[in-house]
Amino acid sequence: MPDNRQTTVSPKKTESTPKTTQLELEIARPVNRLDQDSECPVFVVDELFNVVAFVNGVRSILGSPRATEFPLSDCEALNPLQKSKLSEEIQRVLISDDPEIQRFLRIEFEYESGNRVFCLTFEKEKLSAGRSGVRCTAEPLIAKSTADSTAKFAGDTEEAILGWTLEKQSRAFEHFGSPTSREMGRVLLSEWLACVSEADRPSVENAFENLIGKEGSELNIQYRMTLATGVTRKVTTLAKWAPAIDGRKSVTIIGMHQYGLDNQSVVEDLNLFSHLARKVQLSILVFDHLGHVNWCNNAFTECTGYNFEDIIGRDPNDLLKGPLTEASTVRHMRDRIQKGKAFHVELVQYKKSGAPYWVSIDGNPLVDESGKVTRFISFQTDITESKKTQSAILRSEIKFRSLFDNSTDALLLLSPKDGVIIEANKSSFELLDTERLVGQRFEEIFPDHADFRIDYLNTLIDENNGHQRHSAEFITASGQVRPVEMTVSRTPIGESIALFVTLRDVSEKRLLEEQLRHTQRMEAVGRLAGGIAHDFNNLLAGQRGFSELLCNSRDLAKKDHVYANEILKITDRASKLTSRLLSFSRGKSDLPVVANLNELIGNMMPMLSRILKKEVRFTSQLDPKLSNVKVDTNQIDQVIMNLVVNGQEAISNHEGVVSLKTNMIELTGSEIFITGKPKPGRYAKVSVRDNGQGIHRDVLEKIFEPFFTTKKGAGTGLGLSIVYGIIQSNGGHLMVDSEIGTGTEFSFYFPEVLEEVVKEDVPNLLEQMPSAESKKSGGTPTILVAEDQEQVREILELGLGQSGYNLIIAKDGLEAIEKGKKFAGAIDLLLTDSIMPGASGCSVVKEMQKAYPEIKVVLMSGLPQQENVEFKGLKIDAYVDKPFSIRKLLELIQQLVAVPDQ
Structure with missing residues (x-):
């Protein structure tokens, strides 16, 4: 019957919606109002999704409770998905601004006696007290598509x-x-x-x-x-x-x-x-005498992945063939179909995804009563499972062949009786340095090595349950010693047994292990150097302090002042040495400073002269107009030292010369150095040249690699790699030029800076030390000193005490906290070491800042304190590195506790 409605809403597809063809539905009888004599079930739902009115068997349809009103969620005939769809459609009608809106929903209810299908019509309805609701009319449906389809066939x-x-x-x-x-x-x-x-x-x-x-x-x-x-x-x-x-x-x-x-x-x-x-x-195909498909069943589409539309009208052999499909079998099938004869074949076909599978096909002609072939039908059975053993063997063979041929290890198959090599991969020829292996006896390749005799290999396997790993060495035809790790096992080859031998070249592995051990030793040395530098700085702090007090004393004779001043100079040089040790142990650069390379080289001259052999002459040519550069001076000292020592090692005759030269050079930016292209500008250049034997071209490319060395058994291979790293980290460039028999020249370049070198102030040691100033409130400032080193603590007590400060002395962190909290007055400044037993300097700072919020804090240490994560977030007014100058420390304290101007 005709349907005059303008709007049709089908239920949304969800994961739980059955995958069936959606039926066209014919409404059995017209919609009637609730207050009329309607035969259709009708119910009204309010804004809270409660059923507030119903007629004509709504209870039996919805499975509702016995009540005059009930929530829609209590209807047992509705599953959760149906409740959700029903609520969604009701909400759409409720929130719509169109008073004439109608929406529809097809819904199927399951009962013990069978399923019933209804079309629900939703219309907006005004309820009492200004409320709105939705009228739901449930109309029984018949399956129109079934009748339509039967009519088409009929x-x-x-x-x-x-x-x-x-x-x-x-x-x-x-x-x-x-x-x-x-x-x-x-x-x-x-x-x-x-x-x-x-x-x-x-x-x-x-x-x-x-x-x-x-x-x-x-x-x-x-x-x-x-x-x-x-x-x-x-x-x-x-x-x-x-x-x-x-x-x-x-x-x-x-x-x-x-x-x-x-x-x-x-x-x-x-x-x-x-x-x-x-x-x-089974998978079924129906086709005509030309082999074109008229129909296929679901089993075929599910097996192959092709849709019905993909296969209809096509020759399935064209669609399903692939590299392993036998063309002769396909021709046989087509020939039998054209002749109207039955056939049976087995062949490999390919799914839509490209996956191959084995199939058994039975083809049968269909004839009418006159004997004429009208159709052809084939039944296809997936026999991949029955072919599993053969396919597994084929895949294993392909996989083994791929792994065998492409392995980086040397792989060999040997006869267990006489050790004849049955098969060898490409890596075997490269490792064993030979052009012929197959057919030779294994022990003939290693005539002087008992580890490779066939009887020894069999014994190894027997003693270790069929598998053995063994380390050995051999000498190749070119004279190279190759350490190998050999694995031997028995493996089936067809119906026989062979020995499977793996030879892995462990030369690089041993080199890496040695490099790792060397690196670990270097790290240990670095930690040791850091510890030594810390302890040595504490000793130097005491030595420098006493020397400075001696220099400031007016009771000494003039010559005694000179001696004390020399001790002070020696202490400063020792301090620079520990600074280099710390830089080495931390593995990173100090902050760069403006310096003149000529001055750095001049300071190193005495030491360079002493380290060179007597038969090697050292010369220098320094450009007096050399510009300043910005570098880490300690690291540049190390670069020059390494290059001079390397130059000496390259000299083998008695007339050796190592020369050092500086000059200014203009770079255009087109030059190519080992460290890359430079920016255009003026550069200060330093060259270190020797007249040694020179470096071969193939070696020259590797000299800056870590651990590469030509000094057999002596070198570490770190010198030039460190040089490269220092030059690059300081913003410079590096170049090397070498000629066999003439010598080698290393040159490095740093860009010119126009800043002046900051000269360190040389104080008048006879000038009186700064003294404490009185506070605004009266009296002199009080300083809490926390230092565990007795000599440093003593020099602080003398130096600060003589300047007039009130001192609270503590020998460790715990004592400092205890004395600080017990002190009756105010503490103006805390002077503490960073590393102490009991409680660290960080703990002392935290406790004192709680007790004295206005206290000033000066932190001392023999290590770089700014790198200590423990002090991040703390308010530190100043850092003092050991050994320190008593005069400069007093000047710093005077600034921190100075009385503010009125």
């Missing part, structure tokens, strides 16, 4: 047969037999029976129930069906249970519907039916 005499399968559990038809049959999709048995004429429906329903309930039974029944056009047609249905396969119980019924044709017209399709009854669980 109107075509050549397509009057509708084949189907029916699963026992789902009770749904899956149709086949022609391309147009796919338009019906999946139809429930209850929907099909709804189209049967009312007079025949009980007997047809009973016949189907008996068929489903009794396995092995058959069905042959005639009845009438009302089509969508209103025309009634006679239908004959034939059905039987599919036979069990491989002993498994059948769950499928095979059948067909015949629409008003005589018995002779179905002879051809009965042959098709009989084949399908036997082969329904």
